[in-house]
Amino acid sequence: MPAVIRLIALAISKTFSKLFGLATITFFGRMPSRDDTKIAAVGLLSLAWIVLPVAVLFPEVGELVLPFLGGDEQLVRTVAAVLLVLVPAVVGGLTAFTVNHRVAGRSTVGQILKGYVYAPIIAVLVVAVLLVVPIVKLRQVARLRDVRHQTIMVRDDDLAECRDRVEAILQRVGLSTRRTEAELPIRALFRGLAWVLSDIFDRKLDGGMLQLTVGVDEREVELTVHGTDLTAVGPRREVAYVMALLNEGISEAPLYLTWDAPGQDLEDRMLALREALERGEPVDERALGRIAEELRWLALGTEAWDAVRRRLFVLERDAARHRAGETVRPDSRAV
Structure with missing residues (x-):
């Protein structure tokens, strides 16, 4: 492949990378802290997968995606065809090992097969993001x-x-x-x-x-x-x-600040204590202490951990106010 074409392809790739980052992070938010790497890999693999059918039909295009094959058109077709079948299985396999799914003991094989549904849908979504979001949000x-x-x-x-x-x-x-x-x-x-x-x-x-x-x-x-x-x-x-x-x-606010199940369990307990405060009931300081101790051992990302700790600080403050004789009412809350 001529060097100038490779250079143009590299420039396009870097531009798309910037747009992809802008579009997905800006307009689709973030993933659970313990699964973000897996979901990012799912997105990138799905985006690569959508090019593979074209590479099978037009090996010249396949050389852009598989430059390490040395320009052998038949080899490009063969490798692209194999990857066309394997990549969705890898996508499904990654989703099978997410930490934050709620089905205990779900079938790994079944989840791998779902990759053949996820890959094309995610690929279309990613391409749509690249095409639509920069235009709409120009x-x-x-x-x-x-x-x-x-x-x-x-x-x-x-x-x-x-x-x-x-x-x-x-x-x-x-x-x-x-x-x-x-x-x-x-x-x-x-x-x-x-x-x-x-x-x-x-x-x-x-x-x-x-x-x-x-x-x-x-x-x-x-x-x-x-x-x-x-x-x-x-x-x-x-x-x-x-x-x-x-x-x-x-x-x-009665919403979760974490995706991780252990974090949401702590948040449920904090919400129950807050509702008790608003009913005029005292809050056991030992219960707050147990939540604080469990939070120290919780494997959350820094942002999520800070958000939950801030929620606990507010609860501790209001519990102290209640012990001092102040009334904690729903309309005195921050939201």
Whole structure:
């Protein structure tokens, strides 16, 4: 293959890599902390898989994907055909060993076979992300907007309640909010992604997507709420302010700040203690101490661990206020 074609292919590859990172991280959020590497590999393998049928038919294209085969067209066809069959099995195999699935003892063979469903669907989603998101969000990209995330999981799939609580946090400090709707192509991509993640992790994930436009000092921040992520896009200073407010206020909201099952168990126990406080019941300090000790041993990512610890700090503060004779009411909570 001429060197100039290889150079062009490398440039295209790097450009797509940047766009892929921007699109997926910005608009699809983050994966569970203990499974993010596996899911990233699933996405990349699926993206590579979609090129393999073309490589079988047109080995010249296959040389771009399999340059180490030395330009032998028959060898390129053979290897591409083998990978066309094997890659979906690898995709399914990776999903079989995710930590956060909820089916105990699910069939590894069955999950490997599901890779033949996941690979084409994820491949189409990834290509659609690369084509649709940069176009739809071109204005934000051109303005070099800052992007920040808060990983969540909406309890009981009540996305509308989550949006209401986020809105209440912002309105409490005097910020204006306006409910908007994401573009149809973006909503469709989210629903497709939600279906795949629901099946991989055996969790019912809300495929909806809600948006708020937040006014901050005559500038606007676009806040996107979906089943697994809060994303703020806008000017750097204003985005930092909005996310700081959410990080402070969301500690008491009835939603999960982790994906990992042990983390969610701790969050369930903290929510039960908070509800007891709001009923005027005392909270056993030993129960708080046990939660704190278990949290120290919890294998969470730094961001998720900090979020859960912040939630525990708020609970400890309110428990101390209750012991001092103050009333902890639902309307005194941060959200």
